[in-house]
Amino acid sequence: MTALATSDASSPCGSGADQDVAAAPRADCIADSAGGLTFDVTDPGGEGAAYLLLRRRDAASADEDVRLPLSPAADGRLRAALPSSVELAEGRWNAYAEVGGGTPRRLAPGVNDLRSLVDRAPSGARGHIAVRIPYATKQGNLSVRSWLRAPHAEIGELRIADTEVTVQGRVYGVALTGAAYAEASRRAEPERIERYELSADGAEFSFALRCDVLADSGPGPWDLWLRPVGQSEPPIRLARLLDDIPDKKQIFTYPAVRLDTAAHGPLEAGPYYTNDNDLSVRIREANAIED
Secondary structure (H helix, E strand, C coil), X not given: CCCCCCCCCCCCCCCCCCCCHHHCCEEEEEECCCCCEEEEECCCCCCCCEEEEEEECCCCCHHHCEXXXXXXXXXXXXXXXXXXXXXXXXXXXXXXXXXXXXXXXXXXXXXXXXXXHCCCCCCCCCCXXXXXXXXXXXXXCEEEEEEEECCEEXXXXXXXXXXXXXXXXXXXXXXXXXXXXXXXXXCCEEEEEEEEECEEECCEEEEEEEHHHHHCCCCXXXXXXXXXXXXXXXXEEEECCCCCXXXXXXXXXXXXXXXXXXXXXXXXXXXXXXXXXXXXXXXXXXXXXCC
């Protein structure tokens, strides 16, 4: 899966870096447990119909834009709602205010109330998981990180003991069968796979992997997957999405295990989250610079 940058890129709506952020309209965001968002926006000025515009970075065309009507709310603000029933493709979406058909203006982040996202446990009845987390970009603009996974394998606790990593999780949108298993695939050689037997209880699962076995192939990341019905169906990428943290790579860090290998010398190994919050295992030279 391609990593998405956290910085703003130029777009037809204007550059986030060039905009006067202090003068930009601001939006407070409230998230609900179903995956919806409510935006309360300060008066963006101008006359005519007002919309909150969401534009996905690297979108092929403006046809993918999502326009939400802004209606009068309390304290002279305008309110827009993004219900969970409105599909938002996976990626990073820049937020704008558009008034009277004029040039959209980037929104600045206000207060984000994301309490409903903490320890969120969807029913999975819809067959997919929709996650939307508003956040401030490096330039001080408002964006929304969106995930849409069908089905989804959510990571819970990770335990590290010696060279073994035990992974616990829960699957949504599909039932685990007796043929289910987990696998690690070497990113540089996707055909190189290590399989792991699951311990399962309903939708809950766990498995253990050994970093020293993965290290036999030398430095390089391994991506972790779940095959809930065996090899007859596509694998599901293991990820941690159901909370209020849009970028976990620098937040959830785990100790590295040192391995002295005969073929590759001293290595370090351990789990980490990618820029998309997917779970992988990093094998690298000991004391290597963080990637």
